[in-house]
Amino acid sequence: MTKIHSRDAGNPAYDWYTLDNAAKIYPSTASEHSPAVFRLFVTLKEPVKSWILQQAIEAVMPRFPYFQVYLRRGWFWYYLQRHHHIPRIRPLEPTPVSRIPVRAGSSHLLHVSAGRNIIAVDFSHILTDGNGGIRFLISLIAEYLRLCGMPIGSHENFLHPQDPPHPEEYEDAYKRYFIKGAPGPGHYSPAYHIPGRPAQAGRFRTITGRISVDQMLDRTRKEGVTLTEYLAALMIYCLARIYQEEVDQGKKHRRSIIRLEVPVNLRSFYPSGTMRNFSLYVSPEIDMKLGPYDFEELLKHVHHSMRIQINRKELSRQISRNVGAEFNPLIRFLPLFIKDRFVNWIHSRMGERLYSGVLSNLGKISLPAEMESSVQSIHVVLSPNRMMKTSCTVIGYQNDIHINFCSLVESRNLERLFFTHLVEYGISVHIKES
Amino acid sequence: MPVCKHCGVEIEEDLPCCPLCRSSIHGGDPVGEQNIRTPLPETAAHQKSWFWGLITLLGLGGGAIVSAVDLAYGMSITWSRYPLISIAYLWLTVSLFIYLRKHIYSLLLFETINLGLYLWILNSLTPITPWFFSLVIPLYILVSVFYRFDAVHRPQIQTGDYGDCGDRDDQHGAFSPASGNDPQQVYFR
Structure with missing residues (x-):
């Protein structure tokens, strides 16, 4: 194959790509405890036919050339090298997310697994965010069902394998919307973290709660908040209760801030068709030194705090800080082995340490009617990290909302408080564990 | 569908x-919270980081002692520049x-x-005839030539193609025609 070292968007002979701005941190910081991997999976109504699924992958992958890559070390930066092979499906293992060894040789950065009636795709965050991942998954399922003989029309949520990739799909959209000289966000102090040490490297457990969209939206409408605001407030409330329980037991905390990381899809604010990472965070928080909060009070606080933070100008502060750091000549020309250490240090001091937890809502996924008759449910699992220990992900499909907690620690206190609170407010919760 | 009496x-x-x-499900009290207290496995990365920290500490300590002695003796940094440069080089x-x-x-x-x-730097600190360009550079070129010669004539070790995904995937138990595990006959159930 002729090597064309060009990163110009739309060049069909791409051989290597730079990492997008958000992805740059993951190769240096990924570990067994914090693998930065998320899984999207669908449960079909019929058992999966593995040979058809493999054909579907082979048909779909060329449509997503930016996902058919592996990670390589340069002298100054990591980069993504085009992989010559299509990933092969793996049997579904009983772990919530696959281990994707990002720094080991030529391993693909996405894994496709299947078992019984489940099709799962694990993505390293180096490749994409939830939005890019869900479009890939739905495109794969659509092609699989098409190969099974089902007529599938076109839909905004998936990309047709015969269409060429649009140049915008490759872009690092953070750079497009970077405003030089714009002020960065304020500084945060370290946050409280739930107790418990990670049980075992690379071992996670998950608890998934299924609730009704109608019941949940009735509740949020009564409160005048969005679903994300409600669930974020609830998670902070549960963390606050754990904090208070520890205080009541005589434990003294150095850190009294409970701050949540809530990812925001930037495509809603900055038009871009990118399939790579393009999301940032808002950070609702409370300070427990001000005294205990009741839920209604906390809900109002989180609602207003998120409304203030979720707008184009406020989000551009983070773009300015992150992309500005990438353009800093001192950082650019630092050799990678030193940069690795530096990024690791920055990430532990200014990333994980500042947040008590993460709650990611991928929103409601809609499929064409002919697909809905074959797809029973859609789920998302986000690997937790060493500091926050537990991650919470939310996804809606048809009349169900699946809330998944993926945790490194054995304690289920957070999940128990979260779901029993919903039950107290009259919302039926169906629990499943894996 | 069973319902938990407690939750x-x-x-x-x-x-x-x-x-x-x-x-x-059939009754009984909740089990208390059990946080696993298993010590974290000492990974290679941790050991590497710990060792690097130790070396850095030793280097900084040695540098500080040498500088302090030099300063105490003559109120200026003179001879200690050599050990300082050497410590930095070793670190x-x-x-x-x-x-x-x-x-x-x-x-x-x-x-x-x-x-x-x-x-x-050593050459720059030495108040004699410069020897870097006349001695070090020719020696560098000589060593490079020998190294190239050695590398060319050394028997090559055959390694597997990293790009061959099929083989690598076999290790993880994925399907591959080469492994005789024909996916066309398998239903996942």
């Missing part, structure tokens, strides 16, 4: 106890080895630059 949530029928409170050599030992070409390149820089 009020519905539970999958095949689960023996509530995943949230660990109480039995960088060990650091490069720790972090680049799996990347042999990068290690060789940076070690070469490191040594060259060290000798050049």
